[in-house]
Amino acid sequence: MRQRPRDDSRGILDPARLLREVRFRRHLPAEPLRQWVEHYWLIDWALSAPFEQRVVPHPAVNVVFQRDDSGGDGRVPEVGEVAGVGLDLFRITLTGTGRVCGVQFRPGGFRPFWRRSIAELTGRRLPLPAGRLRRPDLDVCAGTDDDRHRALDAALTAWAPEPDPAAEEAIALAEAIRTDRTVLRVDEFAARHDLPVRRLQRLFIEYVGVGPKWVIRRYRLQEAVEQAAGGPLNWADLAVDLGYSDQAHLVRDFTAVAGVSPAAYARSVR
Structure with missing residues (x-):
């Protein structure tokens, strides 16, 4: 079982610029989740000008939580989505201040959580369904890295993945x-x-x-x-x-x- 997350830049276009513009890091999930999850990835930014990042997607599903802090009052609701395998170049433009907490599953690793064919997600980004896949009591992007790490562990554990x-x-x-x-x-x-x-x-x-x-x-x-x-x-x-x-x-x-x-x-x- 891996003891540290991957440190390559595979899939990230111009990784040096990414690291100059935002705070990017990876963390391993709790050990029982590592059979399904590649890593957690966290990004924080405070930008004076818009920044576009491009990524050649991995053959993997990501679950992403994002908070826009540009208003400064901390009351902007966190949003979550499920991103299936991206077939095309992924582009995102970041502005202002914000935080993202992502879960990159291992290829094949999201099926025990989703419990349906993963092909239905390919090329799509969907709001995270309410109920079993979205705990309203967890603010995943709040607090320190350790807080966010624990919140992601709790969210995934609550989804009760089925052995397969x-x-x-x-x-x-x-x-x-x-x-x-x-x-x-x-x-x-x-x-x-x-x-x-x-x-x-x-x-x-x-x-x-x-x-x-x-x-x-x-x-x-x-x-x-x-x-x-x-x-x-x-x-x-x-x-x-x-x-x-x-x-x-x-x-x-x-x-x-x-x-x-x-x-x-x-x-x-x-």
């Missing part, structure tokens, strides 16, 4: 794709895990919200984005490493998901 062996399988398979960059083809991955391709596809649609091919490509593109921010690259070699037939194909996919070409993105962050 298929969710455990989906989580393990998605983690294998994330951590093993040699995973490039669905048929080879299915054979490696002794699974029929059709069953693998159905499992991912139901529990992750997108198919395994999409997950493979998204993780490999996030690697390309992260490497582009780190320094000069041989894009032809990287295309081969990430399973692309040629550099032009990688450039097209990168541009489609990041909104700019690899060269333009690399120049912008340097």
Whole structure:
């Protein structure tokens, strides 16, 4: 079981600018929740000018609580939403003063909480349903990091996630794709895990919200984005490493998901 949250910037476009403009940090949930939850992410800001952040979404569901403190009286109600797997580049513009508390679930990890197909959330952002998924007594974004951490633990625990062996399988398979960059083809991955391709596809649609091919490509593109921010690259070699037939194909996919070409993105962050 992990003892600290991930410290990579995968999926965040221009992470250095994000850290200059806002206070961003990650925390692990209480240990019983770590089988389903990747981490909590907290952002606080006090901006003199609007700031736009862009993110290449992970194949994961997020639950997000936000409070706008610009009025200064502390009486603006907290809002919550469920964000399914984002298919396109996510953009948000922050203004004034505010706080966000987010839960990034592991791919497949939200199914025991939602108890329905995760595919119904894909590409959508929905208000957090009242009742079991929204405790009115918890102000998640209030107080210190420890206060917010405890409130998120309490909220998720109250949702009473149901044990689900298929969710455990989906989580393990998605983690294998994330951590093993040699995973490039669905048929080879299915054979490696002794699974029929059709069953693998159905499992991912139901529990992750997108198919395994999409997950493979998204993780490999996030690697390309992260490497582009780190320094000069041989894009032809990287295309081969990430399973692309040629550099032009990688450039097209990168541009489609990041909104700019690899060269333009690399120049912008340097």
